[in-house]
Amino acid sequence: MEKILIVGAVGGGATAAGQLRFYNKDAVIKIFDRDSVMSYAACGTPYAIGEVIEDEETLLMADPEQFKEKRNIEVYLRHEVMGIDREKKNIQVKNLMSGEEFLESYDKLILSPGGTAVVPAIKGSDTADIFSLRSYNDMLAIKQYIESHNPQSCTISGGGFIGLEMAENIKELGIDVHLVHKSDYIMSILDEDISREIEKELLLNEVHLQTNAYITEIDGRSQTLSNGGVLETDFIIMSVGLAPNVSLAKDAELEIGETGGIVTNDYMQTNDPDIYAIGDASENFDLVTGEPKRVPLAWPAHRQAYIVAKHIIGEPIAKKGLLGTSIVKIFNLTAAMTGLNENKLRELEIPSVSLIHNGNSNAGYYPDHGKLKLKIHYDPNTREIFGAQCLGTKGVDKRIDVIATAMYAGLTVDDLQALELCYAPPYSSPKDPVNMAGYKADKK
Numbered sequence: 001m002e003k004i005l006i007v008g009a010v011g012g013g014a015t016a017a018g019q020l021r022f023y024n025k026d027a028v029i030k031i032f033d034r035d036s037v038m039s040y041a042a043c044g045t046p047y048a049i050g051e052v053i054e055d056e057e058t059l060l061m062a063d064p065e066q067f068k069e070k071r072n073i074e075v076y077l078r079h080e081v082m083g084i085d086r087e088k089k090n091i092q093v094k095n096l097m098s099g100e101e102f103l104e105s106y107d108k109l110i111l112s113p114g115g116t117a118v119v120p121a122i123k124g125s126d127t128a129d130i131f132s133l134r135s136y137n138d139m140l141a142i143k144q145y146i147e148s149h150n151p152q153s154c155t156i157s158g159g160g161f162i163g164l165e166m167a168e169n170i171k172e173l174g175i176d177v178h179l180v181h182k183s184d185y186i187m188s189i190l191d192e193d194i195s196r197e198i199e200k201e202l203l204l205n206e207v208h209l210q211t212n213a214y215i216t217e218i219d220g221r222s223q224t225l226s227n228g229g230v231l232e233t234d235f236i237i238m239s240v241g242l243a244p245n246v247s248l249a250k251d252a253e254l255e256i257g258e259t260g261g262i263v264t265n266d267y268m269q270t271n272d273p274d275i276y277a278i279g280d281a282s283e284n285f286d287l288v289t290g291e292p293k294r295v296p297l298a299w300p301a302h303r304q305a306y307i308v309a310k311h312i313i314g315e316p317i318a319k320k321g322l323l324g325t326s327i328v329k330i331f332n333l334t335a336a337m338t339g340l341n342e343n344k345l346r347e348l349e350i351p352s353v354s355l356i357h358n359g360n361s362n363a364g365y366y367p368d369h370g371k372l373k374l375k376i377h378y379d380p381n382t383r384e385i386f387g388a389q390c391l392g393t394k395g396v397d398k399r400i401d402v403i404a405t406a407m408y409a410g411l412t413v414d415d416l417q418a419l420e421l422c423y424a425p426p427y428s429s430p431k432d433p434v435n436m437a438g439y440k441a442d443k444k
């Protein structure tokens with residue numbers, strides 16, 4: 001009977017186990033995770049902190065008993081995988097509760113160890129209440145701190161996805177929020193003009209923003225910034241990045257790529273064909289450029305789990321490149337993007353032109369319509385779409401999802417005008433913004 005071991009029981013790991021059991025009723029499947037909870041929705045944790053999600057336990061999708069009962073999958077929580085012996089095809093596991101160590105053999109091994117929040121070493125860090133948000137237990141720690149300390153102010157370091165979601169959710173609790181961001185503008189995956197609109201939304205909602213600034217020293221409630229400024233706040237949230245958990249893979253001499261992720265082939269196999277790597281710790285490639293790319297988001301982790309399951313059962317489906325399609329809510333605004341942004345196109349010296357369509361999310365006469373900005377980068381000669389970004393109060397997700405689909409299908413920017421998209425006044429216009437962008441490209 002085939003024996004499949006999985007490291008990591010959340011986004012990619014739990015999904016891979018479920019998919020494998022769906023296709024293979026007989027295999028022995030065991031999952032190991034060093035954490036005390038499994039299969040939770042990490043993406044919901046900022047909203048549980050902000051009490052938009054009232055019961056944080058709704059984020060817990062399954063527990064080991066359910067996995068055993070419903071799927072005959074054994075899950076070992078508080079068990080850390082310490083090493084991989086590729087010759088003998090076993091892993092070394094440490095039971096973190098008892099301290100006991102044991103070996104577990106495998107036929108196939110799936111690594112889905114995710115990443116760890118980067119917490120920079122800053123002088124005086126030990127004098128302050130500092131948190132990062134990576135896991136369910138990180139969320140509980142932040143919630144418990146807020147409940148027990150009743151803080152009035154917070155500094156968030158890092159204006160990426162998690163930093164912005166935390167800024168909104170903490171502000172909504174009535175806590176004064178200072179957001180500091182190291183570079184010139186927040187959300188560096190977006191184009192500057194889109195990011196600047198988000199900055200305005202933050203200011204409108206009384207989040208104090210400082211760009212070109214980072215914390216250099218901490219002394220209790222006081223934080224000195226690189227620009228000479230000083231902030232006085234009750235606690236700090238560090239959201240400056242994610243380091244892929246690749247030490248296990250490195251120690252086992254699995255290849256690590258230029259993005260810092262574990263190199264994988266079309267079927268998510270590492271350079272050892274019996275070991276797969278998926279999720280935040282795996283390296284993939286960019287759909288547009290073919291360059292190595294690592295996208296630490298939930299969609300790739302889930303898709304890759306499926307690709308691995310299909311490969312193991314002998315029905316291989318090759319992975320496709322990633323676009324990094326993503327979305328974020330900032331108070332009343334939503335920003336979404338897919339593909340390459342202006343900076344990346346410039347850096348790679350790819351000749352491109354951009355069009356911007358400013359319009360409405362849906363019929364202008366319908367009460368709750370909103371403004372929408374849609375921006376598309378494309379090749380002026382071949383008309384290939386390189387990437388798109390959208391900003392607005394409504395319907396942003398739909399437009400970017402349509403363009404991401406168009407990119408996967410290899411449609412050109414001119415094809416966008418001919419897409420027959422759904423319309424009724426509450427949702428769109430007879431010519432959807434995506435169609436309008438296609439017509440505009442034609443005029444250009």
Ligand code: FAD
Binds near residue numbers: 112281
């Ligand atoms: P994870 O889900 O992080 O799971 C990795 C697991 O491996 C962890 O539980 C860890 O304990 C375990 N592990 C690591 N090393 C070992 C070891 N040696 N032994 C045993 N266990 C080990 N994505 C989106 O697409 N949209 C969103 O809105 C979004 N919001 C997010 C918000 C937050 C606050 C966070 C933290 C993430 C968010 N993500 C979002 C990202 C998404 O959650 C991840 O991309 C996804 O969970 C990745 O799955 P994974 O399996 O690679 O890693």
